[in-house]
Amino acid sequence: MDEPDDLLSLWANRGGYRLCPECFRAIPAHSQERYCINDGSWLLEACPLCKAPITSPYARFCASCGVGFASLAQASRKKSR
Numbered sequence: 001m002d003e004p005d006d007l008l009s010l011w012a013n014r015g016g017y018r019l020c021p022e023c024f025r026a027i028p029a030h031s032q033e034r035y036c037i038n039d040g041s042w043l044l045e046a047c048p049l050c051k052a053p054i055t056s057p058y059a060r061f062c063a064s065c066g067v068g069f070a071s072l073a074q075a076s077r078k079k080s081r
């Protein structure tokens with residue numbers, strides 16, 4: 001039996017997306033990309049706050065808790081400075 005036992009397969013089956021918080025490129029969750037090829041940002045696989053999956057390639061805010069993904073990216077940039 002080929003049961004998907006890892007998270008990646010689950011995301012792919014659910015049609016989720018990864019999203020770049022810098023330039024908002026959307027990548028299908030079954031892709032191998034982990035970092036944005038434009039700017040090297042870590043791609044979000046889900047909302048960092050409430051863990052809701054990213055179900056739309058056009059999402060800029062979390063559909064579940066309303067947080068802006070761009071503001072999260074700016075916050076993490078400030079921290080590393």
Ligand SMILES: [Zn+2]
Nearest residue numbers: 020023036038
């Ligand atoms: Zn990007």
Ligand SMILES: [Zn+2]
Nearest residue numbers: 047050062065
């Ligand atoms: Zn959220």
